[in-house]
Structures are given as structure tokens and as C-alpha cells.
Amino acid sequence: MIDYAIDLCIIGLSVGMVYALVALGISLIFSGLDIVHFAHGEIYMIGAFIGLMLFQKLALPYVPTLLLAVILTGFVGVFIERVFYRRLTRAGGGYTVAGMGMVIVGFGMSIVLQNVAFLIWGPKPFPFPVPFGRPIELGNLALPMSYVWIVVTALTLMAALHLVLRKTMIGLAIRAVAHNKDIAYLSGVNVPLMISTIFGIACALGAAAGVLIAPINYVQVQMGVGILIKAFAAAVVGGFGSLPGAVLGGLLVGVVESLGAGFISGTYKDIYAFVLLIVVLMVKPSGILGVAAKVKA
Amino acid sequence: MAAMLEISDLVGGYGSVQILNGASLKVETGQIAALLGGNGTGKSTLLKATSGLIKPWAGTITFDGERIDGLRPDTIVRRGLVQVTQGKEAFPAMTVEENLKLGAYVVRSRARMAAALERVYGYFPVLKDKRRQLSGTLSGGQLQMVCIGRGLMSSPKMIMLDEPSAALAPQVVMEIFRTIHRISRDGMTVLMVEQNVRMALLLAAYGYVIKDGVIHLEGPADKMIHDDNVRLSYLGGTVANREARL
Ligand SMILES: Nc1ncnc2c1ncn2[C@@H]1O[C@H](COP(=O)(O)OP(=O)(O)OP(=O)(O)O)[C@@H](O)[C@H]1O
Ligand SMILES: [Mg+2]
Numbered sequence: 001m002i003d004y005a006i007d008l009c010i011i012g013l014s015v016g017m018v019y020a021l022v023a024l025g026i027s028l029i030f031s032g033l034d035i036v037h038f039a040h041g042e043i044y045m046i047g048a049f050i051g052l053m054l055f056q057k058l059a060l061p062y063v064p065t066l067l068l069a070v071i072l073t074g075f076v077g078v079f080i081e082r083v084f085y086r087r088l089t090r091a092g093g094g095y096t097v098a099g100m101g102m103v104i105v106g107f108g109m110s111i112v113l114q115n116v117a118f119l120i121w122g123p124k125p126f127p128f129p130v131p132f133g134r135p136i137e138l139g140n141l142a143l144p145m146s147y148v149w150i151v152v153t154a155l156t157l158m159a160a161l162h163l164v165l166r167k168t169m170i171g172l173a174i175r176a177v178a179h180n181k182d183i184a185y186l187s188g189v190n191v192p193l194m195i196s197t198i199f200g201i202a203c204a205l206g207a208a209a210g211v212l213i214a215p216i217n218y219v220q221v222q223m224g225v226g227i228l229i230k231a232f233a234a235a236v237v238g239g240f241g242s243l244p245g246a247v248l249g250g251l252l253v254g255v256v257e258s259l260g261a262g263f264i265s266g267t268y269k270d271i272y273a274f275v276l277l278i279v280v281l282m283v284k285p286s287g288i289l290g291v292a293a294k295v296k297a
Numbered sequence: 298m299a300a301m302l303e304i305s306d307l308v309g310g311y312g313s314v315q316i317l318n319g320a321s322l323k324v325e326t327g328q329i330a331a332l333l334g335g336n337g338t339g340k341s342t343l344l345k346a347t348s349g350l351i352k353p354w355a356g357t358i359t360f361d362g363e364r365i366d367g368l369r370p371d372t373i374v375r376r377g378l379v380q381v382t383q384g385k386e387a388f389p390a391m392t393v394e395e396n397l398k399l400g401a402y403v404v405r406s407r408a409r410m411a412a413a414l415e416r417v418y419g420y421f422p423v424l425k426d427k428r429r430q431l432s433g434t435l436s437g438g439q440l441q442m443v444c445i446g447r448g449l450m451s452s453p454k455m456i457m458l459d460e461p462s463a464a465l466a467p468q469v470v471m472e473i474f475r476t477i478h479r480i481s482r483d484g485m486t487v488l489m490v491e492q493n494v495r496m497a498l499l500l501a502a503y504g505y506v507i508k509d510g511v512i513h514l515e516g517p518a519d520k521m522i523h524d525d526n527v528r529l530s531y532l533g534g535t536v537a538n539r540e541a542r543l
Contacts (some may be wrong), residue, residue, distance in 0.1 A: 172399050176388055182350055183386050188374035188403035188451055 003140050008262040009255055014147040016254020017154035021209035022231035023238070023246035024161070025202035031178040031241045032198035035085070038106035040206055040231065041224025042113035047073040047207020048219045049121055052128055062130050066153065069211045070204045077203025078196045084109065085199075086192070110224070117221045125218035132215070150212045157208055158247060161201070165243075174198055226270070230257075233273040237280045239290020248288060252276060300359075301326040301455050301486040302347070302378070307356035307366075309346045316342045318510040319356065324455070324503075329477070329487040331501035331518060333494055339510040340490045341383050344457050348380035349373045361454060375403050377454035383463065383490070385440040387447070389433025393424050396432050396443050400450030409452070417446040420476050438469035445476070455486035462493045474500055498522040 022044055029037045051069035054060045060068070088102050132145035165171035176184035177194045185191050209227070210219075217223065234253045238245025253273045260272035280288060302324040310316040316339045324330040334340050346353045349370035358366040360378050368376075379400075387396050397417055401410045418425040421442040427435065432443050441461060448456050461477065462470040474496055481487050481500075491497035498504055498518040506514040516524075 169398070169402060172391070172395055173402060175391065176399055179388050179390065180386060182370075183382065183388070184399075185350065185370035186348060186374065186380050186382065187399045187447060188371045188401075189399070190369070190371045 004262065005259070007141060008258045010141070010143060011147065012255035012258030013251055014150040014254070015213075015258065016234075016251035017150050018209045018213045018250075019227070019230050019234045019253050020247045020250025021154055021157065021205045021212075022227055023234040023250045024158070024243060025205040026231055026235050027241050027243055027246040028198055028202040028205070030235075031243075032174065032202075033081075033085075033195055035102040036106065037202070038103065038228065039080075039109035039113060040202070041226075041228030042110050042117070043073060043077060043203045043206040043224070044210040044227050045117060045219075045221065045224035046076060046113060046210075047203075048128070048210030048214045048223065049117060050076075050207065051211035051214060052126055052219045055128065055130075062132075062149075066208065066211050070207045073207030073210075074200040074204035078200040080109065080203075081196050081199040110228075114221055114224070121221060123221060125220040128214035128219050130215040146215045149215075153208065153212055157205060161205070161243075170194075170197070229270075230273055233277045236287055237277055239287030242287070242289045245287055245289035252288075299326055299362075300324065301328075301361060302488065303357075303359045304343070304347060305357045305359075307343065307346055307353055307358065309342065309351055309353040309356075311342075311351065315354070316510050317346060317353075317356075320507060320511050321356075322505050322512055322515070324486055324488050326486055327481075327484060328503060329481050329489060329501045331497040331504045332488060332490045332507060333492075333497065333504060334507035338507050340507055341459055342510075343507065344380050344382075344459050344488075344490060347457065348378065350380075371403070374451055374453070377451075378457070379448045379451060379453040379455070380457040381444050381448040381459060381461065383459035385437060385444055387432040387435075387440055387443050389431060391432060392429050393432050393435070393443055394428040397424070397428075397446050397450050400447030403451050410450070413450045413452055416452075417449050420449070420479060421446055438465050438472070441465065441469075441473060442476075445473075445480075449480065449485075453485075455488070456480070457488045457490075459490045460492060461489065462491065462496065470496070495522065 022040060026037055026040050029035060029040070047069050050072050051065050054065045054068055055062065085102070085105065088105055130146070132149060135142040135144045136148060165174060173184065173189045173194050174197065176187060176189055177191055177198065181191050184194070230253055231250070234249035235246050236249070237252055238247070238249025253276060256276045257269060257272045261269045300323045305321050306319045307317050307321070308315065308319055320339070320343055322330070322332070332340055332343065342351070345351045347358055349368055349372070353366045356366070357364060360376060363376070365373050365376060365378065388399070391399070397414060398410065401413050404410050404413065423439060424442055424446060427439065432440060435443065445458065445461060458477070461473050465473065470493065477487060477489065478500060489497060489501065498521055501518040504516060504518045504521045505512050
């Protein structure tokens, strides 16, 4: 019984890491661009497909696949931001009328990316078999290596993001742009470039999530739909726009979902995230680590 | 003396609302110039158009011999012209030192950044003691020092200060003005928007009065300060405002 619960928690934590990576991207885009990015699930899906191509067509090993997919998807993100979002975000995001436009464009982009992916890869789910080797034995538990990979990679990426934001000039500039674009500009920061950078990093994190989950799930055109909802739940549970909140929310959603599926019923697996969401919002409407007044980055 | 900044017939505004209606002014190298005027006359708008935050619609801005109108704000900072905005806008979630370092974003060399930091701490010693503190926890005066300090961090040729003394206690106002004087003595060209008309004209060499988006009056500051006409017709309201605030 206890072993089973621990097992479920470990699975929940590793899947939660994936939610956390996507939620981090959504929160990063929200704090940097003042927009809620509804096409982020498709970025995750595209990342997974790019990974699949690299892994199967170019026969790269898993680690270079992961790295390359992350970088390439980052640039896909920069391209999307430059070409499609730039005009709208320049008019102002957030709660402005232009911000509403941005929401609609996000939905549109989500549909467009799904259809593009459909034209390229079709509707079939693809397996992404990675020979990770034997599970790690921990007492009575056998931990599949794919979960270990998820946890290690996600933690590495989060630590790297934290260091960049706290210790480098680029990180300082990103935080500045997130808080006040005019003052960032007057401090000499190339704000448009920094916005692209933020968007690119957010998409890179989404791609990492996609490539990490792929060996456990399948890679499929629709895979972004479910994750978007989970990641949003995670971001809101943690406190929307807060980066530590996105991580915490992701882990919580993952664990609650896994425990719920294991102990209650797996049929309605998707509702546990929302039960958690509703409970958290009833107790603390701004989310666990959210602050009432918006203090970002 | 050559003009460091020359603005000619500047027209601009927000959206379709025209605020600047052909403003012209000139700041000589090494000089402090004061830009005065009542509330809503376009002083901040003029500075924003000069620093690139809003794009001028017409007219020219020449800085250090080169046209800068229409350039991006960060490019203008690189050219050596920095604006410190009204309202003590800093990054509350960053430490004092992070705020200052951000001001040196265009400075690539660590040594030059460290030297700039020491220079700013020289002007504002209190910031050195508070350097690890979040700027969101500072007093108004200290916050203004952070903002001016951030402006100085890229070692610009000229700094534009938008109401540096607004909403500060009298002793702090004096300290800020003394420091602006020191900064100017060390070779900086300064354009200062002020509601504190007397102090600004005492400090400045030349004054401009803006009204409805055009320069209505200009002259050497020592003449202006004795010109009752100026005070009554253009500045009376603002002097009263200031006294009400203090
Ligand atoms: N972002 C903006 N959008 C639209 N109108 C603006 C904006 N900022 C200022 N204005 C308008 O432009 C006019 C001039 O404003 P500006 O801030 O330049 O005045 P100011 O001389 O700096 O006044 P103050 O002494 O109050 O700072 C005002 O009528 C103001 O309402
Ligand atoms: Mg103003």
C-alpha cells in the first residue's frame, strides 16, 4: 500500500516535471510579453515531432536529440513571435484590447500549428522508443529510467533557467523587460530582441517537455491539447506568472493526478487536476505562490 | 561651444493626439538647461520623444552632431543620451545593485561597469550601504538616487532628468540638486525638467518654458529668475503647486 503510494508519487512527480516545464514557458511568456499563450501545447507537440525526426531519421542518440530539438524549437518560437505576434504585442498586451486580440491569435496559431503538423505527419500516433536500459532498483521499487531522465533533465533545465535569470546580464534584462519595458529600453536593453529571447526560451522549455514525455507516451498531432490544460491548471495553482509557482503547480498537478488515478479511478484521470485547481482557488485565489498585486519576474 | 542636443520643430504625441506642436530647444555641451512649464504642457512628452520612447512625427533631433530622431531608445542610450523618467520608476524586485548594473547594460566591459558603479556610489554613498536591498523597500529619496544612478551607469554624454525633485522632503531635494550640480561639474551635460522653478533656475545656465507643446519663452537662467513676468504668466501655477506639495 505504502509502496504503491510512493510509486504513484514518483510517477506523478516525473509527469509533473513535464507539466512544470510547459507551465514555466506559459508563465515566462505571460510575464515577459503580457500575453497568455494558448498555442503553447502545440509548441510542445512540435518539439516532440522535431525530436522524433532527429531520433529516427537522423538516428541521433537521445541526448543530442533532446538538445537539438530544444534549440530548433526555440528558433521556431522566435520565428512565430517575430512574424505573427510582434505587431499585436507592440500594440500592448495584457488587459488591453490588443491583449484580447492576442488571445484569439493564440487560439488561431494553435489550430494552424495542429493542421500543419497534420499535413506533415498525419494523424497516426508514433512510438518514440528509447533504449534507456534497466530500471533502477530502490528497495522494493523499480524506477523506469525514462522517469529518471525526465526528472534529471527537467531539474537541470530549471536550474539553468534560474542561474541565467539571477546571475547574468541577459537574465537581468529579461526581468527588466518583464517588469517595465520603457525603463528597460531606457537602460539600453534591446527590448524587441529580449522579447524574442523570452519567447524562444519558453518554446525551448516546451520542446524539452515534449521530447521527455515522448518515450512514455506517443508522439501525436493532438498531444498539445491535453498538456495545455494541465499546464494552465499548474500555472494557476502555483500563481500565474510566478516561475517557482509554475514548477510547484506542475508537480502538484502531476502527483494529485497520479494518486487519484491510482487510488480512485483511472477513467477520469483528467478531472483531478481541476479538482485541485478549484480547491486551491477557493482557499487562495491568486494561487499558492501568487501575489495579489502583480509583481513579476 | 557646440550644442550637445538640438531639437528643432519637434511634433509628436500619443496615438492621434498631438502634444508637441513644433518645440525647439538647444542644450550646449557641459551646460545644465532647465525645461519648465505647467502640468500637462508636454515636458515629459518632449523628453520621451528625444529618448526614443515615442517616435517624433516631424522635426529633427541632433545629438552630438548626429541625427537621433526615429532611433530605438537602446540605440540612443548607446550614443550617450540617457533619460531618467518621472516618478522614480525602478525595478522593485531587483536589488539596488542589480538596478544600477542594468543601467550599464550597453557597457560590455566588466572593468568599466565596476568603475561606473564606484562613481555612482561616490555620488550616492547611501546606495552602497543598501546595495543588496530590494529597491522596492527604499525611501523616495533613495529610489530617486537609484534612478539617477542607473542613468549614469552607462557613462553617457548627457542625461535628461524628469522632475528629479518631485515629491521629496526639502532636505532630500537639496541633496539631489547638490548632486546634480556635482555631476554637471564632472562634465555631464544635463537637461532637467522641473516644477521647482527657483532651484532649477539657480542651478541651470539656461531656461526654457514650454506651453501647449511649444517653447514660449527662453533665456539665460539668471535673467529668467528675476523676470516677474515669467513667473506670473507661465510658472505661477507650478510654483503654487510645488508649495502646496511641500
Ligand atoms: N501615454 C499617454 N497617452 C496619451 N496621452 C498622454 C500620455 N502621456 C501623456 N499624455 C498627455 O499628454 C499631455 C502632456 O503630458 P506630459 O506628460 O508630457 O506633461 P508634463 O508637462 O510632463 O506634465 P507633468 O508636469 O504633469 O509631468 C497631457 O495632456 C497628457 O494627458
Ligand atoms: Mg511630466
